Amino acid sequence: MTTEAPRRPRSIFPGTGAVHFSTRGEYGTRLMVELARHHGNGPISLAEMADHESLPRPYLEQLVVSLREAGLVTSTRGARGGYQLGRAPQEIKMGEVLRALEGPIAPMVCASEDPAHAGICERMGFCNVNHLWLTVRSAISTALDSITLADLAVPRATHPYHSGPVQLTNVQHPALAES
Amino acid sequence: MTTEAPRRPRSIFPGTGAVHFSTRGEYGTRLMVELARHHGNGPISLAEMADHESLPRPYLEQLVVSLREAGLVTSTRGARGGYQLGRAPQEIKMGEVLRALEGPIAPMVCASEDPAHAGICERMGFCNVNHLWLTVRSAISTALDSITLADLAVPRATHPYHSGPVQLTNVQHPALAES
DNA sequence: CTCAATCCTGACGTGATAACTCGGAATTCA
């Protein structure tokens, strides 16, 4: 089919919208969910996943490199090859996935997870705003690491039909108990 | 003076680094901290703050528009004019500041705080990855709203444990437990 | 053995936009 997905603009929000993940994070996550559903059934090809998720296959080819290098997926080459998860879905934290796809979590220069970037900000000694960014980073990190791939790969509990005018999806998850 | 700050590149991390705030968030926050320190001493001019924080004044002129429109600062025009906080620092949550500067918190299209963007994703009905982004958004939101401007404006932060005078906003966030 | 399916690699394109700059008008104080 290759439904010729239209090129997505850089940002949906014109001029607004803070702290968003890029499409690498989005597409890569969806790809991982796809793999989790097929876990145990042998490899599945990129073309199949791209088709099923309506994502550009050449682009996925680039993303999957990061996932493979991180050991999150394994590949088998040749005909009837494809990808499968490197570990069981319950043992893959989404923090790992997104870090592999997007790099270290760093809401600000002075608050990167990557120690290689420590001290890159000359204000480190006297800047107390730093405390804010560290708090945000920590919040994102723990949120991501509290959800595993298995949590996302469960088939939808409700019917696939989105019902009602107010479709505020009330998904239930332990990590979501907080407001 | 006018130290001619070099144009900062779009991103400090070449190709890596997820979910970062832009310089609007960074500069605007520093500007607000500056204002908080002078709170009660009348207006302070943009030029003075730009000079003291080594930030480009023409750029700050743009940022401060958003802060003014959000009611976070008030301006007095004319000679000896300037800006001052619209409220006491203890009553300004950093979430408000960042939202005014950068727009609604939205790690992904389908997880924006702004209800105007609800339903923009056609996968809302059946996509369970949505749950992940909502969790992340909630984590960021509560982290930002748990810190006030007063927490950052302490005169000299010698320690992450800044136990100011009797404040009702005692920042003890579970997400802060991690290093 | 051959062929098709698949992964793998690197280079390239390109539109949007973050991060500014610039010029001037309006307002106020001394």
Next chain:
DNA sequence: TGAATTCCGAGTTATCACGTCAGGATTGAG
């Protein structure tokens, strides 16, 4: 008046997100 300031709208420019493209390497099936 003149100097200091905010206010406003319109450029400018390098960078990067988001892809495309071409071709090579590897493997299973017939």
